[in-house]
Amino acid sequence: MRPIGYVKSPYKEPRDVPRGLGAQHEAEGMLELLPEFAEGLADIEGFSHLYVLWLFDRSQGFELTANPPSDNRPHGVFATRSPLRPNPIGLTTVELLRRDGVRLHVRGVDMLDATPILDIKPYLSSIAPEKLRRGWLAEAEARAK
């Protein structure tokens, strides 16, 4: 695994990232690819949304039980977005605003500044909201109302 580029984000420290119930990820940032990967971006500007796979490079180790900020109950790590995962890979959906060479200007970053990017994929289809069940998160939201 090698970085294909780095995230430019307004968030310098973990505490800067909005978290907990109702947290919005509307921050603009940039995915800056290394020049040797520029060719791999051909035609990406046709997609409105992208998946970004990235490395939790400032997390150490993992915990199988996580305590997410959106709930006061613990949950299995694979039922959460905890950074303390057996393989420290993050996944974020961003909106592609525009491309400027190897720089993708995007909305929706929740990564820290200088986070290594592992992969970018096109977002091709959605699960219809009426088919989606959101487990403990929906329950925590209901309790918070």
Added chain:
Amino acid sequence: MRPIGYVKSPYKEPRDVPRGLGAQHEAEGMLELLPEFAEGLADIEGFSHLYVLWLFDRSQGFELTANPPSDNRPHGVFATRSPLRPNPIGLTTVELLRRDGVRLHVRGVDMLDATPILDIKPYLSSIAPEKLRRGWLAEAEARAK
């Protein structure tokens, strides 16, 4: 990076996996976690859909320009789901049918049998279809009509 488990899939060879325009991924399969990661699955059965991150373990090397089976034109690898990526990580959304201990029965596998699983994350929200642009894929679909 270490496998947290392996996929059980009806697809034994790359040619078995449905591909190209209109390919449906409705196959049922199983995500079988290693016993030492069982605790990380707590509460996962509340989610209807999961992201599975996995390793393209039968691909070698990468190509920055890909020739996807859904189009007769080449595209940058990051605008495709090509297995020949700088970091060979696959991403699949599956529907969770039921859990049986460390075994997650799912619908929508497009991985080969025995594919190593790197991570599982809850699918929490969708981009509304009316906000989605699907670039070259939408164009290829329109041309095929």
